[in-house]
Amino acid sequence: MTPPRWNRLAMPNPTTTQLSLGPLLFNWPPERRVDFYRRIADEAPVDTVYVGEVVCAKRLPLAESTLAEVIDRLQRGGKTVVLSTLSLIMDERELNHLKALIDSSDLMIEANDVSAMHLLDGRPHIAGPFINIYNEGTLAFAGRQGAVRAVLTSEVNGHAIAAMARSNTGVTLEVQAFGRLPLALSSRCYHARHHGLHRDGCQFVCGNDPDGLTIETLDGQPFLALNGTQTLSHTVCSLLEQAGALQNMGVSHLRLWPHDVDMPAVATLFRTVLDGRTEPADAAEQLSSFVGFAAFANGFFFAREGHRFVHGPWAE
Template sequence: MREAKLTVGPVLFNWRPEVWRDFYFRLADEAPVDTVHLGEVVCSKRQPFFAPHLPEVMDRLTAAGKEVVLSSLALVMSERERDAMRALALDAGDLLVEANDLAIAADLAGRPHMIGPFVNVYNEGTLGYLAGRGARRICLPAELPLETLTILAAEDKAEIEVQSFGRLPLALSARCYHARSHNLHKDGCQYVCGQDLDGMAVDTMDGLAFLTVNGTQTMSSRYANLLGELGDLRKAGIHRFRLWPQSGDMVAVAGLFRRVLDGALDAKEAAGRLADLVPPDVEFANGYVHGREGHAFVA
């Protein structure tokens, strides 16, 4: 059985540049993770704010022995964004690039790269096609059950990564819901998404937590939590697990997942500790991997 690897995905939210920088500095110095993703996935308007910090963050992570992966935009809507993604593919050097849009996947064809969870990989044919074009690692969409994950891992054509913690990315739109909620247009959004560190809650008319809005992105309200499923996923041949950044103590979160993967901590005990690391109103979900509705939690 291959060694289990932990990945921290790119920050999906609009954090202040210094908060973004310090988050990655702490990951570099303290987090027991193997791979860290950098890059703006949701809205290209945010990218210039943290770009000045990118070189020092990359240096810090690399010096700490972390693998750095550059993540692309998940929805390319203008020629400017297309040019930026083409430049990312060309200028990455030896770094692995995660393609979250098929346009940049085409630019990366023929050399090693990664496919992100925003590209729909649901079956062996799609996996084989992408692997044949150079994809060495694929982070699968969240909605796949364990049975399908097992089948795809058995193909052994690319490393399979599963989203295991944090709010799940569900959809992207050309419209910015965050701006609209403040009676603003997308072009004059005033970056109001930065007011919500973990996204803006969307409730039903009955007041029940439903979804989360992050700029143009729709996310789950509940945090994915696959601590209890790590053992079954490992038996299924999966050895890479992605943690999505949230505003809480991600170093502690990574520590819990690392200890469970290493057999140093019982999953049930770790789940109790994880509940103390998230906001009190946050609920967990693991329904997809059990073939259930995504918001369900199967004990």
């Protein structure tokens, strides 16, 4: 059956998928942040860089001490900078911080909680990965509120991405394509709990682990990674070999999460694959030389267990 003319016109635009760098999820010291973003600004072929603390309100003062410098450096490097908001907002202080951030910034904002979506009502913004957007109905609703792009949740699969891409909501899609995946949030800090501390007196022990703290099963099998109040996958997601399929679906951005690895090189690999300049399998082999701390996974994309790595092409 031939699709109606309007539908063909609204088919995904075959223009190139862009790369974005997600907000830093870890508690790195200020000097390391500045150095990291200086390299990103100068060397990484990413179009958009998200900055701002999304995990823990207690880290805000430290994270924000370098924010102006980082934003300035990225913008001078030609990057589009987006300001990301906290993912779990519980008390008045966190809410006031959110309001002040949204009021005072003329940057594009990534909303990571419905409260931020409320404050941004009618103003163009990005719906972040911590707002549950699983389907075209919610995507359309987010678009009516002013979302121009939605970053899909960690567990979204290829079928759902394709269905949302086809749905003509006018909201473009960003898919998490590299890094440990955010799996859970809590008001309790497990990093502090591990060190026998309470969150109120945490001594910022999460800062000891630049890529997260490994949790193993009692059999010594790698399992998950702690990052303060957040729980991440132990595996590192890589959709490098599915980047072409995502581009064909019309996904506008692939998100790379910052890690303590050579991120400009990681971004370059994704860019060359999207541009058809490197064979995906060759690129994947090169990628493994940059990531030494965990195995790769792509199971969520294939509607499987998130920790799996599935070989082979994507077919809807």
